[in-house]
Amino acid sequence: MIVDQVLDEMEIVNKPLGRFLQHVREFSGATVLCDGRVSLILDVRSIANPA
Numbered sequence: 001m002i003v004d005q006v007l008d009e010m011e012i013v014n015k016p017l018g019r020f021l022q023h024v025r026e027f028s029g030a031t032v033l034c035d036g037r038v039s040l041i042l043d044v045r046s047i048a049n050p051a
Contacts, residue, residue, distance in 0.1 A: 001047060014041055 014029040021027065028043035 001044060012041075 012031040012033075014031060016022075016029050017024070017027060025046045026043060027040045028046075029041050031039055031041060033039055
């Protein structure tokens with residue numbers, strides 16, 4: 001994974017995924033943004049080490 005630019009940074013609460021998405025190892029959880037949108041959180045370690 002290559003990142004060209006970091007646009008912003010924020011503190012979030014990483015909430016676990018529900019039972020239907022627990023097996024998707026590319027995501028570590030989800031969070032609710034300040035405007036109410038839900039955002040999935042990538043698990044970069046899992047993506048980098050696809051063991």
